[in-house]
Amino acid sequence: MKIFIGYVSMSGNTEDMANILKETLLECGCEIDLLDLETVDLHSLNSYDCLFFGAYTWGDGDLPYEVEEFFDDLKKLNLNGVKAACFGSGDTLYPKFCMAVDIMAASLQEQGCDVFEGKLKVELSPDEDEEVDECRQFAKLVYQWANKGEKLTYV
Template sequence: MATAKIVYASMTGNNEEIAQIMEEQFENLGVEVDTTEASQADASDFEDVDICVVATYTDGEGEIPDEAQDFYDDLQEEDLTGKIYGTCGSGDRFYGDHFCATVDDFDHTFAQTGATKGAESVKIDLAAEAEDIENLDTFVKELVAKANANG
C-alpha cells in the first residue's frame, strides 16, 4: 500500500481545507496518509513515504510563508530520489504574477531533490470550489497512479 505525506501552510484556512480534501481522496484510494502543518513538519518525514505533497499559500510579493520557511530550506537538502511529489495551493489572483508563486517554488525545489513529479500543480483562487475539488481529486489520482507504477 502506498503512503503519502501532506504538508500544508495555511493562514486563512483555505490550504488546511485543501489538505483535508486530498487526505480524504488518498484514503478513498487506499493510501495511508499523514497530514502536518508546515511549522510542525520536518522535511526528512518525506523520506518515509511514497508520495510527498505540499499545499501552501504565497506571502506578500511572492515569498515563502514564514511558518514554511525552515521546512522549505530543509527540503532543499533532502535526497528524495524514487519519491513522487505534487504541489498545490491557494492564492489570490489579485496578486497577478505572484499568484501561487510559492507553489512553483516548492515544485522547483522538489525537482532538485531527485523526486519525480507525479501531477501538474493545482493552483486555487481563494477557497476550493467544486471545480477545484475535482482538480484536486484528479491530482491525487495521478499521484497515486504514478506511485503505483513506480513501486
C-alpha cells in the same frame, strides 16, 4: 501506499485543499499522514511513497515565512527519486498567482525529487463543486502516477 500531505495555511484555504486530497486518497486505500509543515520531522519524509506539499502564496509571489526554513533544511536530505506533488491557494488579484506552488516544485526538483508535472492551484478557497472536483482529480492522478510510475498529465 503511504502518503505524506504537508501544508501551511493562513486563512484555512490550503488546509481545506489538503483535507480534500486526504479524503480522496483514503478512498484509494492509501495510508495518510496530514501535518502542518511547521511540525514535520524532516527525516520522517523518506518513509513515504509519495509527498504532497501545499502552501499559500505570500506577498509578491513568495513562500510563506513559516516554511522558508523547512525548504532550506530539506536540502540536507537525499530525496533522489522520491515522488512529490505540489498544491496551494492564491488570489488572482496578485500578479504572481500561486507562485509558492512553483517555488516548492522547483525546490523539490533541485533536491532530486520526481515531481508530478501538474500543479494544483486554487483561487482562494475550494468552495465550489468544480474546485473540489479539481482537487479530487489531482489527488487521483498523482496516486496513479506514483503507484505506477507513469508520467500522467494533469489538465
